[in-house]
Amino acid sequence: MKIGIFGTGVVGATLGSKLVSLGHEVKMGSRTANNEKAVAWAKGAGAKASQGTFADAASFGELIFHCTLGFGAVEALQAAGAGPLKGKVVIDTTNPLDFSKGFPPTLFAGNTDSLGEQLQAAFPETKIVKALNTVSAEVMVNPGKVNGGDHDLFVCGNDAAAKATVGEFLKTQFGWKTIHDLGDISMARGTETYLALWVRLYGAQKTPLFNIKVVR
Protein backbone atom coordinates (compact mmCIF):
# COMPACT_ATOMS: atom_id res chain seq x y z
CA MET A 1 0.00 0.00 0.00
CA LYS A 2 1.13 3.59 -0.56
CA ILE A 3 1.25 5.45 2.73
CA GLY A 4 1.88 9.09 3.60
CA ILE A 5 3.42 10.09 6.91
CA PHE A 6 3.05 13.65 8.22
CA GLY A 7 5.90 14.55 10.55
CA THR A 8 9.59 13.76 10.87
CA GLY A 9 9.84 13.09 14.60
CA VAL A 10 10.15 9.82 16.48
CA VAL A 11 6.54 8.82 15.83
CA GLY A 12 6.71 9.49 12.08
CA ALA A 13 10.07 7.76 11.69
CA THR A 14 9.07 4.74 13.78
CA LEU A 15 5.79 4.26 11.93
CA GLY A 16 7.45 4.91 8.57
CA SER A 17 10.26 2.41 9.11
CA LYS A 18 7.89 -0.28 10.35
CA LEU A 19 5.59 0.23 7.38
CA VAL A 20 8.50 0.01 4.92
CA SER A 21 9.69 -3.17 6.65
CA LEU A 22 6.21 -4.60 6.07
CA GLY A 23 6.54 -3.93 2.34
CA HIS A 24 4.60 -0.68 2.03
CA GLU A 25 5.77 2.34 0.04
CA VAL A 26 6.06 5.28 2.39
CA LYS A 27 6.49 9.00 1.74
CA MET A 28 7.36 11.17 4.73
CA GLY A 29 6.03 14.70 4.38
CA SER A 30 7.09 17.90 6.06
CA ARG A 31 6.99 21.67 5.46
CA THR A 32 9.76 21.54 2.86
CA ALA A 33 10.49 19.00 0.13
CA ASN A 34 13.93 18.15 1.46
CA ASN A 35 13.72 18.39 5.23
CA GLU A 36 17.01 17.08 6.63
CA LYS A 37 15.45 14.59 8.99
CA ALA A 38 13.09 13.28 6.29
CA VAL A 39 15.94 12.86 3.80
CA ALA A 40 18.01 11.02 6.39
CA TRP A 41 15.08 8.81 7.30
CA ALA A 42 14.32 7.95 3.66
CA LYS A 43 17.95 7.13 2.99
CA GLY A 44 18.09 4.83 6.01
CA ALA A 45 14.73 3.15 5.44
CA GLY A 46 15.47 1.83 1.95
CA ALA A 47 14.14 1.86 -1.58
CA LYS A 48 10.46 2.00 -0.67
CA ALA A 49 10.97 5.13 1.45
CA SER A 50 10.88 8.67 0.11
CA GLN A 51 10.23 12.17 1.32
CA GLY A 52 8.52 15.33 0.12
CA THR A 53 6.21 18.11 1.20
CA PHE A 54 3.02 17.55 3.17
CA ALA A 55 1.16 17.92 -0.16
CA ASP A 56 3.42 15.31 -1.76
CA ALA A 57 2.80 12.84 1.06
CA ALA A 58 -0.94 13.52 0.96
CA SER A 59 -1.14 12.94 -2.81
CA PHE A 60 1.03 9.83 -2.55
CA GLY A 61 -0.73 8.09 0.32
CA GLU A 62 -3.80 5.91 0.05
CA LEU A 63 -3.68 6.12 3.85
CA ILE A 64 -2.12 8.92 5.92
CA PHE A 65 -0.57 8.78 9.39
CA HIS A 66 -0.59 12.19 11.04
CA CYS A 67 2.37 12.40 13.44
CA THR A 68 3.36 16.04 13.88
CA LEU A 69 3.60 17.83 17.22
CA GLY A 70 0.20 18.87 18.47
CA PHE A 71 0.86 22.58 17.99
CA GLY A 72 1.48 22.01 14.26
CA ALA A 73 -1.26 19.46 13.62
CA VAL A 74 -3.87 21.64 11.92
CA GLU A 75 -1.23 23.66 10.10
CA ALA A 76 0.28 20.52 8.57
CA LEU A 77 -3.00 19.48 7.01
CA GLN A 78 -3.51 23.05 5.80
CA ALA A 79 -0.11 22.91 4.13
CA ALA A 80 -1.11 19.70 2.37
CA GLY A 81 -4.37 21.25 1.22
CA ALA A 82 -7.92 19.95 1.07
CA GLY A 83 -7.53 18.66 -2.50
CA PRO A 84 -4.93 15.93 -1.93
CA LEU A 85 -6.63 14.96 1.35
CA LYS A 86 -10.15 14.72 -0.07
CA GLY A 87 -11.83 11.40 0.73
CA LYS A 88 -8.72 10.00 2.38
CA VAL A 89 -8.41 8.32 5.75
CA VAL A 90 -6.06 10.15 8.12
CA ILE A 91 -4.96 8.28 11.26
CA ASP A 92 -4.46 11.10 13.73
CA THR A 93 -1.83 10.18 16.34
CA THR A 94 -1.29 13.77 17.55
CA ASN A 95 -1.70 15.02 21.11
CA PRO A 96 -2.26 18.54 22.49
CA LEU A 97 0.85 18.50 24.66
CA ASP A 98 2.43 21.76 25.80
CA PHE A 99 5.97 21.24 27.13
CA SER A 100 6.68 24.97 27.41
CA LYS A 101 6.67 24.75 31.21
CA GLY A 102 8.59 21.47 31.36
CA PHE A 103 7.58 17.93 32.27
CA PRO A 104 4.90 16.80 32.84
CA PRO A 105 3.33 18.82 30.02
CA THR A 106 -0.08 20.49 30.20
CA LEU A 107 -2.77 20.07 27.55
CA PHE A 108 -3.76 22.90 25.20
CA ALA A 109 -6.96 21.11 24.11
CA GLY A 110 -8.97 18.08 25.15
CA ASN A 111 -11.50 19.37 27.65
CA THR A 112 -14.07 21.20 25.51
CA ASP A 113 -12.40 20.52 22.17
CA SER A 114 -9.74 18.18 20.77
CA LEU A 115 -7.17 18.11 18.02
CA GLY A 116 -9.14 15.33 16.35
CA GLU A 117 -12.21 17.54 16.19
CA GLN A 118 -10.21 20.56 15.01
CA LEU A 119 -8.76 18.53 12.15
CA GLN A 120 -12.13 17.05 11.19
CA ALA A 121 -13.82 20.47 11.30
CA ALA A 122 -11.13 22.03 9.11
CA PHE A 123 -11.19 19.13 6.60
CA PRO A 124 -14.78 17.91 6.40
CA GLU A 125 -14.11 15.80 3.30
CA THR A 126 -11.24 13.92 4.95
CA LYS A 127 -11.92 10.98 7.26
CA ILE A 128 -10.09 11.63 10.51
CA VAL A 129 -9.66 8.56 12.71
CA LYS A 130 -8.06 9.23 16.08
CA ALA A 131 -5.88 6.28 17.02
CA LEU A 132 -2.50 5.28 18.45
CA ASN A 133 -2.14 8.57 20.39
CA THR A 134 -2.37 6.77 23.75
CA VAL A 135 0.85 4.78 23.40
CA SER A 136 4.50 5.50 22.66
CA ALA A 137 5.85 5.11 19.13
CA GLU A 138 7.49 1.76 19.81
CA VAL A 139 4.29 0.34 21.27
CA MET A 140 2.25 1.66 18.31
CA VAL A 141 4.09 -0.61 15.90
CA ASN A 142 5.07 -3.39 18.31
CA PRO A 143 2.16 -3.98 20.68
CA GLY A 144 3.53 -7.47 21.30
CA LYS A 145 6.41 -5.91 23.25
CA VAL A 146 3.98 -5.08 26.07
CA ASN A 147 2.26 -7.86 28.04
CA GLY A 148 2.33 -10.20 25.04
CA GLY A 149 0.10 -7.80 23.13
CA ASP A 150 -2.70 -8.08 25.68
CA HIS A 151 -3.64 -4.40 26.12
CA ASP A 152 -6.00 -1.95 24.49
CA LEU A 153 -6.20 0.71 21.84
CA PHE A 154 -8.96 3.26 21.33
CA VAL A 155 -10.28 4.64 18.05
CA CYS A 156 -12.87 7.27 17.34
CA GLY A 157 -14.09 9.10 14.27
CA ASN A 158 -17.21 10.07 12.36
CA ASP A 159 -16.87 7.56 9.51
CA ALA A 160 -17.64 3.95 10.45
CA ALA A 161 -16.03 2.48 7.33
CA ALA A 162 -12.84 4.47 7.90
CA LYS A 163 -12.66 3.26 11.50
CA ALA A 164 -13.13 -0.32 10.33
CA THR A 165 -10.34 0.12 7.76
CA VAL A 166 -8.01 1.55 10.39
CA GLY A 167 -8.83 -1.14 12.92
CA GLU A 168 -8.18 -3.88 10.37
CA PHE A 169 -4.91 -2.26 9.30
CA LEU A 170 -3.62 -1.92 12.87
CA LYS A 171 -4.54 -5.51 13.65
CA THR A 172 -3.11 -7.13 10.53
CA GLN A 173 -0.03 -4.93 10.12
CA PHE A 174 1.06 -4.16 13.68
CA GLY A 175 -0.63 -6.95 15.62
CA TRP A 176 -3.07 -4.99 17.74
CA LYS A 177 -5.65 -7.28 19.34
CA THR A 178 -8.16 -5.19 21.26
CA ILE A 179 -9.43 -1.95 19.78
CA HIS A 180 -12.30 -0.07 21.42
CA ASP A 181 -14.43 2.10 19.14
CA LEU A 182 -15.43 4.94 21.46
CA GLY A 183 -17.71 6.73 18.99
CA ASP A 184 -17.49 9.90 16.94
CA ILE A 185 -14.47 12.18 16.71
CA SER A 186 -15.51 14.16 19.81
CA MET A 187 -14.45 11.11 21.82
CA ALA A 188 -10.90 12.23 21.04
CA ARG A 189 -11.35 14.52 24.05
CA GLY A 190 -11.18 11.39 26.18
CA THR A 191 -8.12 9.83 24.59
CA GLU A 192 -6.20 13.10 24.21
CA THR A 193 -6.92 14.11 27.80
CA TYR A 194 -5.77 10.68 28.99
CA LEU A 195 -2.25 11.85 28.12
CA ALA A 196 -2.24 13.74 31.43
CA LEU A 197 -2.31 10.36 33.16
CA TRP A 198 -0.03 8.71 30.57
CA VAL A 199 2.83 11.16 31.14
CA ARG A 200 2.62 10.58 34.90
CA LEU A 201 2.51 6.81 34.51
CA TYR A 202 5.55 7.18 32.25
CA GLY A 203 7.26 9.10 35.05
CA ALA A 204 6.40 6.39 37.57
CA GLN A 205 7.13 3.39 35.32
CA LYS A 206 10.34 4.90 33.94
CA THR A 207 9.73 3.24 30.56
CA PRO A 208 7.48 4.16 27.62
CA LEU A 209 6.85 0.44 27.05
CA PHE A 210 3.55 0.20 28.87
CA ASN A 211 -0.13 0.58 28.16
CA ILE A 212 -3.50 0.11 29.80
CA LYS A 213 -6.03 -2.64 29.47
CA VAL A 214 -9.70 -2.12 30.19
CA VAL A 215 -11.06 -4.94 32.34
CA ARG A 216 -14.55 -5.83 33.52
Next chain:
Amino acid sequence: MKIGIFGTGVVGATLGSKLVSLGHEVKMGSRTANNEKAVAWAKGAGAKASQGTFADAASFGELIFHCTLGFGAVEALQAAGAGPLKGKVVIDTTNPLDFSKGFPPTLFAGNTDSLGEQLQAAFPETKIVKALNTVSAEVMVNPGKVNGGDHDLFVCGNDAAAKATVGEFLKTQFGWKTIHDLGDISMARGTETYLALWVRLYGAQKTPLFNIKVVR
Protein backbone atom coordinates in the same frame (compact mmCIF):
# COMPACT_ATOMS: atom_id res chain seq x y z
CA MET B 1 -11.79 2.32 63.49
CA LYS B 2 -13.75 5.58 63.66
CA ILE B 3 -14.27 6.96 60.18
CA GLY B 4 -15.74 10.22 58.90
CA ILE B 5 -17.42 10.43 55.52
CA PHE B 6 -17.90 13.78 53.80
CA GLY B 7 -20.85 13.71 51.42
CA THR B 8 -24.24 12.04 51.25
CA GLY B 9 -24.26 10.88 47.62
CA VAL B 10 -23.76 7.43 46.13
CA VAL B 11 -20.02 7.42 46.84
CA GLY B 12 -20.40 8.46 50.49
CA ALA B 13 -23.25 6.04 51.13
CA THR B 14 -21.53 3.11 49.39
CA LEU B 15 -18.26 3.65 51.24
CA GLY B 16 -20.07 4.28 54.52
CA SER B 17 -22.20 1.14 54.32
CA LYS B 18 -19.24 -1.04 53.36
CA LEU B 19 -17.17 0.36 56.24
CA VAL B 20 -19.98 -0.28 58.73
CA SER B 21 -20.36 -3.82 57.40
CA LEU B 22 -16.64 -4.30 58.10
CA GLY B 23 -17.16 -3.31 61.73
CA HIS B 24 -16.07 0.32 61.62
CA GLU B 25 -17.94 3.19 63.27
CA VAL B 26 -18.89 5.69 60.59
CA LYS B 27 -20.23 9.24 60.82
CA MET B 28 -21.55 10.78 57.61
CA GLY B 29 -21.08 14.54 57.51
CA SER B 30 -22.88 17.18 55.50
CA ARG B 31 -23.69 20.92 55.67
CA THR B 32 -26.38 20.42 58.29
CA ALA B 33 -26.52 18.12 61.30
CA ASN B 34 -29.64 16.33 60.15
CA ASN B 35 -29.45 16.16 56.36
CA GLU B 36 -32.31 13.93 55.19
CA LYS B 37 -30.15 11.63 53.11
CA ALA B 38 -27.59 11.25 55.90
CA VAL B 39 -30.28 10.47 58.47
CA ALA B 40 -31.83 7.88 56.13
CA TRP B 41 -28.43 6.34 55.43
CA ALA B 42 -27.54 6.14 59.14
CA LYS B 43 -30.89 4.55 59.97
CA GLY B 44 -30.42 1.93 57.23
CA ALA B 45 -26.77 1.20 57.94
CA GLY B 46 -27.21 0.14 61.57
CA ALA B 47 -25.98 0.91 65.06
CA LYS B 48 -22.44 1.83 64.06
CA ALA B 49 -23.64 4.48 61.61
CA SER B 50 -24.42 8.06 62.54
CA GLN B 51 -24.63 11.45 60.92
CA GLY B 52 -23.71 15.04 61.70
CA THR B 53 -22.13 18.15 60.29
CA PHE B 54 -18.87 18.15 58.36
CA ALA B 55 -17.21 19.33 61.59
CA ASP B 56 -18.80 16.46 63.52
CA ALA B 57 -17.56 13.91 60.98
CA ALA B 58 -14.09 15.46 60.97
CA SER B 59 -13.82 15.39 64.77
CA PHE B 60 -15.17 11.83 64.90
CA GLY B 61 -13.02 10.26 62.23
CA GLU B 62 -9.51 8.93 62.71
CA LEU B 63 -9.63 8.65 58.93
CA ILE B 64 -11.78 10.75 56.58
CA PHE B 65 -13.20 9.82 53.17
CA HIS B 66 -13.98 12.92 51.12
CA CYS B 67 -16.85 12.14 48.75
CA THR B 68 -18.69 15.36 47.90
CA LEU B 69 -19.31 16.64 44.39
CA GLY B 70 -16.23 18.31 42.97
CA PHE B 71 -17.78 21.79 43.04
CA GLY B 72 -18.29 21.51 46.79
CA ALA B 73 -15.03 19.79 47.69
CA VAL B 74 -13.04 22.72 49.10
CA GLU B 75 -16.11 24.25 50.70
CA ALA B 76 -16.86 21.03 52.60
CA LEU B 77 -13.43 21.00 54.23
CA GLN B 78 -13.81 24.70 55.02
CA ALA B 79 -17.13 23.95 56.73
CA ALA B 80 -15.39 21.30 58.84
CA GLY B 81 -12.61 23.71 59.76
CA ALA B 82 -8.85 23.32 60.01
CA GLY B 83 -8.98 22.40 63.71
CA PRO B 84 -10.84 19.08 63.51
CA LEU B 85 -8.91 18.17 60.34
CA LYS B 86 -5.45 18.95 61.71
CA GLY B 87 -3.02 16.06 61.29
CA LYS B 88 -5.69 13.78 59.86
CA VAL B 89 -5.53 11.69 56.72
CA VAL B 90 -8.22 12.60 54.17
CA ILE B 91 -8.78 10.18 51.30
CA ASP B 92 -9.92 12.50 48.52
CA THR B 93 -12.21 10.67 46.08
CA THR B 94 -13.59 13.85 44.46
CA ASN B 95 -13.43 14.75 40.77
CA PRO B 96 -13.71 18.12 38.99
CA LEU B 97 -16.70 17.09 36.88
CA ASP B 98 -18.99 19.72 35.39
CA PHE B 99 -22.27 18.21 34.17
CA SER B 100 -23.86 21.61 33.47
CA LYS B 101 -23.74 20.94 29.73
CA GLY B 102 -24.82 17.29 29.99
CA PHE B 103 -22.98 14.03 29.48
CA PRO B 104 -20.09 13.52 29.01
CA PRO B 105 -19.09 16.17 31.56
CA THR B 106 -16.18 18.57 31.14
CA LEU B 107 -13.51 19.12 33.79
CA PHE B 108 -13.25 22.36 35.78
CA ALA B 109 -9.74 21.53 37.01
CA GLY B 110 -7.05 18.98 36.30
CA ASN B 111 -4.86 20.54 33.64
CA THR B 112 -2.83 23.15 35.52
CA ASP B 113 -4.34 22.50 38.94
CA SER B 114 -6.38 19.77 40.62
CA LEU B 115 -8.91 19.40 43.41
CA GLY B 116 -6.36 17.38 45.35
CA GLU B 117 -3.89 20.27 45.21
CA GLN B 118 -6.57 22.84 46.07
CA LEU B 119 -7.54 20.86 49.17
CA GLN B 120 -3.92 20.36 50.24
CA ALA B 121 -3.11 24.05 49.71
CA ALA B 122 -6.13 25.16 51.74
CA PHE B 123 -5.39 22.68 54.56
CA PRO B 124 -1.63 22.37 54.86
CA GLU B 125 -1.82 20.55 58.19
CA THR B 126 -4.12 17.85 56.81
CA LYS B 127 -2.74 14.91 54.84
CA ILE B 128 -4.62 14.72 51.57
CA VAL B 129 -4.26 11.41 49.75
CA LYS B 130 -5.94 11.28 46.36
CA ALA B 131 -7.33 7.80 45.78
CA LEU B 132 -10.36 5.85 44.53
CA ASN B 133 -11.46 8.71 42.24
CA THR B 134 -10.77 6.66 39.09
CA VAL B 135 -13.41 4.00 39.71
CA SER B 136 -17.14 3.90 40.43
CA ALA B 137 -18.41 3.62 44.00
CA GLU B 138 -19.21 -0.08 43.72
CA VAL B 139 -15.73 -0.84 42.40
CA MET B 140 -14.11 1.25 45.16
CA VAL B 141 -15.39 -1.10 47.84
CA ASN B 142 -15.64 -4.30 45.78
CA PRO B 143 -12.63 -4.44 43.45
CA GLY B 144 -13.13 -8.21 43.26
CA LYS B 145 -16.27 -7.63 41.18
CA VAL B 146 -14.06 -6.57 38.25
CA ASN B 147 -11.69 -9.07 36.61
CA GLY B 148 -11.26 -10.99 39.85
CA GLY B 149 -9.69 -7.93 41.44
CA ASP B 150 -6.86 -7.81 38.89
CA HIS B 151 -6.83 -4.09 38.02
CA ASP B 152 -5.14 -0.98 39.31
CA LEU B 153 -5.62 1.94 41.64
CA PHE B 154 -3.55 5.14 41.81
CA VAL B 155 -2.66 7.16 44.89
CA CYS B 156 -0.77 10.39 45.27
CA GLY B 157 -0.07 12.80 48.08
CA ASN B 158 2.69 14.70 49.82
CA ASP B 159 2.92 12.54 52.94
CA ALA B 160 4.54 9.13 52.43
CA ALA B 161 3.30 7.69 55.71
CA ALA B 162 -0.26 8.79 54.95
CA LYS B 163 -0.10 7.15 51.53
CA ALA B 164 1.18 3.93 53.10
CA THR B 165 -1.67 4.00 55.64
CA VAL B 166 -4.23 4.52 52.89
CA GLY B 167 -2.74 1.82 50.68
CA GLU B 168 -2.77 -0.68 53.54
CA PHE B 169 -6.35 0.23 54.44
CA LEU B 170 -7.62 -0.15 50.89
CA LYS B 171 -5.88 -3.50 50.52
CA THR B 172 -6.92 -5.04 53.83
CA GLN B 173 -10.44 -3.60 54.03
CA PHE B 174 -11.63 -3.54 50.41
CA GLY B 175 -9.31 -6.05 48.78
CA TRP B 176 -7.35 -3.82 46.41
CA LYS B 177 -4.30 -5.61 45.06
CA THR B 178 -2.31 -3.21 42.88
CA ILE B 179 -1.87 0.39 43.97
CA HIS B 180 0.48 2.71 42.06
CA ASP B 181 2.00 5.57 44.04
CA LEU B 182 2.33 8.29 41.40
CA GLY B 183 4.07 10.82 43.61
CA ASP B 184 3.07 14.08 45.28
CA ILE B 185 -0.41 15.59 45.29
CA SER B 186 0.17 17.38 41.96
CA MET B 187 -0.09 13.94 40.34
CA ALA B 188 -3.83 14.27 41.04
CA ARG B 189 -3.89 16.23 37.78
CA GLY B 190 -3.28 12.93 36.03
CA THR B 191 -5.90 10.88 37.82
CA GLU B 192 -8.56 13.61 37.86
CA THR B 193 -8.05 14.35 34.17
CA TYR B 194 -8.32 10.63 33.40
CA LEU B 195 -12.02 11.02 34.17
CA ALA B 196 -12.45 12.45 30.67
CA LEU B 197 -11.56 9.01 29.34
CA TRP B 198 -13.40 7.17 32.12
CA VAL B 199 -16.76 8.78 31.33
CA ARG B 200 -16.35 7.83 27.65
CA LEU B 201 -15.35 4.28 28.49
CA TYR B 202 -18.42 4.17 30.73
CA GLY B 203 -20.52 5.29 27.76
CA ALA B 204 -18.99 2.60 25.55
CA GLN B 205 -19.01 -0.22 28.15
CA LYS B 206 -22.51 0.63 29.39
CA THR B 207 -21.55 -0.43 32.92
CA PRO B 208 -19.63 1.32 35.70
CA LEU B 209 -18.16 -2.04 36.69
CA PHE B 210 -14.86 -1.69 34.88
CA ASN B 211 -11.40 -0.37 35.47
CA ILE B 212 -7.99 -0.20 33.84
CA LYS B 213 -4.88 -2.22 34.47
CA VAL B 214 -1.42 -0.91 33.63
CA VAL B 215 0.60 -3.55 31.79
CA ARG B 216 4.21 -3.72 30.68
